[in-house]
Amino acid sequence: MKILVPIKRVVDYNVKVRPLSDNSNVDLNNVKMAVNPFCEIAVEEAVRLKESGTATEIIAVTVGTSASQEQLRTALALGCDRAILIESEENPEPLVIAKALAKIFEEENPDLIILGKQAIDGDNNQTGQMLSAILDLPQATFASKLVIEGQTANVTREIDGGLQTIKVNLPAIVTTDLRLNEPRYASLPNIMKAKKKELATKNINDLGIDTSARTEIISVELPPQREAGIKVESVDELIDKLKNEAKAI
Amino acid sequence: MSILVIAEHDNTGIRPSTLNTIAAAKLLGDDIHLFVATNNSELPNSASTIESVSKVISSVDDTLEHQLPEALAPMIKEVATSYSHVLAPATTFGKNLMPRASALLDSQQISDISGVIDQDTFKRPIYAGSCIATVKSNDSIKLITVRATAFDPVQLSGGSAAVESFDSVVSNDKSEFVNEEIAKSDRPELTAADVIISGGRGMQSGDNFHLLESIADKLGAAVGASRAAVDAGFVPNDYQVGQTGKIVAPNLYIAVGISGAIQHLAGMKDSKVIVAINKDEDAPIFQVADYGLVADLFNALPELADKI
Ligand SMILES: Cc1cc2nc3c(=O)[nH]c(=O)nc-3n(C[C@H](O)[C@H](O)[C@H](O)COP(=O)(O)OP(=O)(O)OC[C@H]3O[C@@H](n4cnc5c(N)ncnc54)[C@H](O)[C@@H]3O)c2cc1C
Ligand SMILES: Nc1ncnc2c1ncn2[C@@H]1O[C@H](COP(=O)(O)O)[C@@H](O)[C@H]1O
Numbered sequence: 187m188k189i190l191v192p193i194k195r196v197v198d199y200n201v202k203v204r205p206l207s208d209n210s211n212v213d214l215n216n217v218k219m220a221v222n223p224f225c226e227i228a229v230e231e232a233v234r235l236k237e238s239g240t241a242t243e244i245i246a247v248t249v250g251t252s253a254s255q256e257q258l259r260t261a262l263a264l265g266c267d268r269a270i271l272i273e274s275e276e277n278p279e280p281l282v283i284a285k286a287l288a289k290i291f292e293e294e295n296p297d298l299i300i301l302g303k304q305a306i307d308g309d310n311n312q313t314g315q316m317l318s319a320i321l322d323l324p325q326a327t328f329a330s331k332l333v334i335e336g337q338t339a340n341v342t343r344e345i346d347g348g349l350q351t352i353k354v355n356l357p358a359i360v361t362t363d364l365r366l367n368e369p370r371y372a373s374l375p376n377i378m379k380a381k382k383k384e385l386a387t388k389n390i391n392d393l394g395i396d397t398s399a400r401t402e403i404i405s406v407e408l409p410p411q412r413e414a415g416i417k418v419e420s421v422d423e424l425i426d427k428l429k430n431e432a433k434a435i
Numbered sequence: 436m437s438i439l440v441i442a443e444h445d446n447t448g449i450r451p452s453t454l455n456t457i458a459a460a461k462l463l464g465d466d467i468h469l470f471v472a473t474n475n476s477e478l479p480n481s482a483s484t485i486e487s488v489s490k491v492i493s494s495v496d497d498t499l500e501h502q503l504p505e506a507l508a509p510m511i512k513e514v515a516t517s518y519s520h521v522l523a524p525a526t527t528f529g530k531n532l533m534p535r536a537s538a539l540l541d542s543q544q545i546s547d548i549s550g551v552i553d554q555d556t557f558k559r560p561i562y563a564g565s566c567i568a569t570v571k572s573n574d575s576i577k578l579i580t581v582r583a584t585a586f587d588p589v590q591l592s593g594g595s596a597a598v599e600s601f602d603s604v605v606s607n608d609k610s611e612f613v614n615e616e617i618a619k620s621d622r623p624e625l626t627a628a629d630v631i632i633s634g635g636r637g638m639q640s641g642d643n644f645h646l647l648e649s650i651a652d653k654l655g656a657a658v659g660a661s662r663a664a665v666d667a668g669f670v671p672n673d674y675q676v677g678q679t680g681k682i683v684a685p686n687l688y689i690a691v692g693i694s695g696a697i698q699h700l701a702g703m704k705d706s707k708v709i710v711a712i713n714k715d716e717d718a719p720i721f722q723v724a725d726y727g728l729v730a731d732l733f734n735a736l737p738e739l740a741d742k743i
Contacts, residue, residue: 415725
């Protein structure tokens with residue numbers, strides 16, 4: 187079984203992102219970049235499927251600038267076999283990314299595509315579902331458990347009310363939720379080995395897809411800031427404030 | 436043009452998030468249609484009383500019980516062509532379904548809007564709510580998911596919509612529902628609760644959540660949790676508040692043993708009044724709390740339960 191894992195280079199989750207001073211976009215100058223945490227979970231799941239003998243090959247793919255090679259190398263160090271960079275401008279829209287990924291699907295014919303449920307920069311939560319639509323494949327989003335059984339996958343999904351299990355025919359699209367697994371760290375020998383693994387590059391303009399942007403960012407601002415409140419000294423004071431000042435209870 | 440809202444429901448009743456979504460739709464136009472796909476033939480009629488809805492488009496079929504997106508998205512694609520905007524709540528239901536419909540329509544969805552500027556322009560949080568982006572869409576049919584807490588709900592009653600049936604049900608042999616574990620609780624639902632009391636890693640165990648529950652019982656509150664508390668197995672996943680859990684904005688949010696990571700704040704910082712109980716006086720949660728109590732929760736909670 188062959189697995190395709192689309193990953194994204196994003197700002198590290200510990201960074202508190204701010205707008206540029208002219209409010210035209212977010213300020214990403216000199217901030218630490220990383221593999222999107224949900225994509226790390228996707229890579230980990232694929233690697234575990236390979237370790238258990240279910241998968242034979244894992245291909246990491248990203249759409250982005252040449253800087254994204256760094257994140258592809260990380261994916262290779264974590265256990266992916268080869269990688270594909272689809273070079274594009276900074277931050278294409280999810281619809282464009284899904285169309286590009288669909289082309290890679292057609293070339294590679296994987297049995298399973300595992301994506302993150304959400305990239306923590308744009309918080310869009312779209313790409314996997316869009317890719318499923320374009321390829322007319324079943325989707326199992328927000329997965330917290332994945333079991334492959336022959337030509338089907340049983341996937342437990344985290345939904346608002348609790349958990350839902352569905353069965354999808356392969357090839358299928360799975361998107362990861364936080365509790366699917368706990369990703370490993372890359373070991374130094376594996377980081378060294380990853381440097382020798384194949385990393386192919388394509389240009390998004392050669393894929394024959396419509397790459398035009400449908401949306402534009404008009405401005406980026408800070409949200410209204412909360413004023414820090416007060417510290418109360420005791421439970422009695424807290425109850426008094428909630429009753430008489432905030433009238434919240 | 437008219438606005439289409441996709442109803443979220445459990446086949447017996449319309450979910451509250453749908454009412455917030457209709458409120459957002461009202462900012463875009465006054466001819467609002469509600470799409471109800473269900474196995475219950477009574478549901479479209481009961482939805483027809485919702486305030487501000489002029490037409491219910493009903494699709495009733497046994498295969499629609501679980502509303503899997505492989506069947507629903509192509510149906511939305513077909514219905515959507517006579518609308519300028521198609522809206523659904525940004526719940527796990529809407530997040531799962533809408534991008535699929537959006538790609539079928541070759542439209543770039545706008546996710547999780549928190550404001551409407553005009554027909555084409557919307558506000559939405561990005562980077563876990565660290566920034567708010569104003570985004571303009573140039574697609575002719577705009578698919579949008581709506582952050583429920585940002586729009587005050589319309590009423591379930593007061594309307595009298597016409598009910599029209601839509602019969603082209605799409606069959607789906609790609610995916611199949613197996614089972615569901617839906618949490619049952621006598622407490623209000625997190626996203627609709629007026630008061631929420633949440634516990635974090637500081638609670639130390641699932642058993643200790645009873646300390647929160649006894650306060651919740653007195654206040655009629657819902658109980659929530661941080662990701663750390665869910666990951667540690669203290670409580671189930673549907674308790675999680677945050678960037679990747681539920682977005683809540685109750686009148687009163689009480690955070691207990693929660694440090695206040697940005698991913699948690701993303702889910703609760705629009706609450707009206709925030710209380711934090713934490714033994715670390717430097718915990719970031721105090722920066723957003725209206726009332727902070729520096730205390731050991733194992734002392735403070737029993738006292739609070741007693742006196743409140
Ligand atoms: C991609 C991604 C998505 C995420 N999404 C979410 C999300 O949706 N929601 C979410 O919550 N987190 C999310 N997180 C995790 C987030 O970054 C934090 O790790 C998490 O919120 C921490 O939970 P906590 O505050 O309970 O635990 P901790 O940070 O460990 O804090 C525990 C707190 O309890 C206090 N405490 C301990 N003992 C006591 C006591 N006896 N009395 C009083 N106080 C005590 C401590 O002082 C401390 O402040 C996400 C992280 C990532 C990377
Ligand atoms: N530029 C990209 N290249 C490859 N995969 C991506 C890219 N952007 C998003 N994805 C995948 O889609 C998931 C969801 O992203 P999003 O829809 O942007 O929230 C991510 O976790 C990745 O798995």
